[in-house]
Amino acid sequence: MFTKSTALAAVALLCFFAACNQGGRHMSTDNVAIKDVTLTTTDTTMVAESNKLDEAKPELPINTEDYDNIIENRFLSPLKKPLSTFSIDVDEASYSNVRRYLQEGSLPPAGAVRIEEMINYFDYDYEAPKGNEPFSVFTEIASCPWNTKHQLVHIGLKGKEIPTDNLPASNFVFLIDVSGSMVEPNKLPLVQESLKMLVDQLREKDKVAIVVYASNSGLVLPSTNGSNKAKIKEAINNLQAGGSTAGEREFY
Structure with missing residues (x-):
């Protein structure tokens, strides 16, 4: 029996646009000076407002967990609804x-x-x-x-329980997120412990490969026989969290 164990980045873009209506083509020097003062005042106001917005903007937590709302089933009369269906998949x-x-x-x-x-x-x-x-x-x-x-x-x-000896050879390829958001104990470290538990159950004919992704992606373990458990666990232990998630872009 194999044991199974599953980052969100938010980017805010704040743009300020200033428009300045220009008068006729023939302007006096005084008018130009007045316009310069007006522009300077507007720039100062914009900077002040921008600073206020930056101070008021709440800091987003690094670890963000989202859960869907659960809608409970209403009671149905078995006289009108005698049949019930339910899923038999096992989640725990x-x-x-x-x-x-x-x-x-x-x-x-x-x-x-x-x-x-x-x-x-x-x-x-x-x-x-x-x-x-x-x-x-x-x-x-x-x-x-x-x-x-x-x-x-x-x-x-x-x-019905099927003996693992009768199962055909398995070829596992694990794609693991090792970005900075996975550094918490209940993320990458938990994945590592779970993978090592699986390794202990591998047979000689089974194979495992590990690919990781963060800022970049790469192969950290080529396809390896299940009998070489020490090599597989070494690759798992060497995984470290860092960098951003692949495909993520920041805008300023």
């Missing part, structure tokens, strides 16, 4: 993410709390399917703790 990152927020002393954003991922985080020791069945189904029903008029249904699926 929300549990670790919520735990990180709590350990840092803050409440997680509502969009970061995904109940199905928190439930899937745990192992339930379901019995494997028998015969040619691709998966087995387990259900439980209980009263809802916060509303006794409702009931909760727990549905568990156990897929």
Whole structure:
């Protein structure tokens, strides 16, 4: 079983345009002097206003996390809607993410709390399917703790386990972001630890290659057999975060 573990740059452009209407072609010296004073005053005002805007402009955090809003399903009468559908993909990152927020002393954003991922985080020791069945189904029903008029249904699926020895050879190519925004412990260092866990499960016939990108991109590990775990881990340990994200441009 392989263990899986997934920068935003904001650029603000502020332009000032000054227009100055010019009078007739024949002007006196006094008029020219007055216009010069007016231009100088306007420039000074523009600089002052620009400084105020720069001071008022909030600093954007380096680490920006965005979460989609979660819209809860409304209750439907089974007499009118007897069928329900649900996804069987297994995601479990929300549990670790919520735990990180709590350990840092803050409440997680509502969009970061995904109940199905928190439930899937745990192992339930379901019995494997028998015969040619691709998966087995387990259900439980209980009263809802916060509303006794409702009931909760727990549905568990156990897929058929395929021995890894019977799997064909795998050829992995990892594209890793090593820009400066990945320096935090829960980013590139976490990716490195996860990759090393995967390396421990590689077979001799499996192969791994690593490509990185930041300000520039490049190959840090050519395709390497899974038996050469020391070489693969050395390449992983040598990854360092720095520079901007490839393709990013700044405007002034």
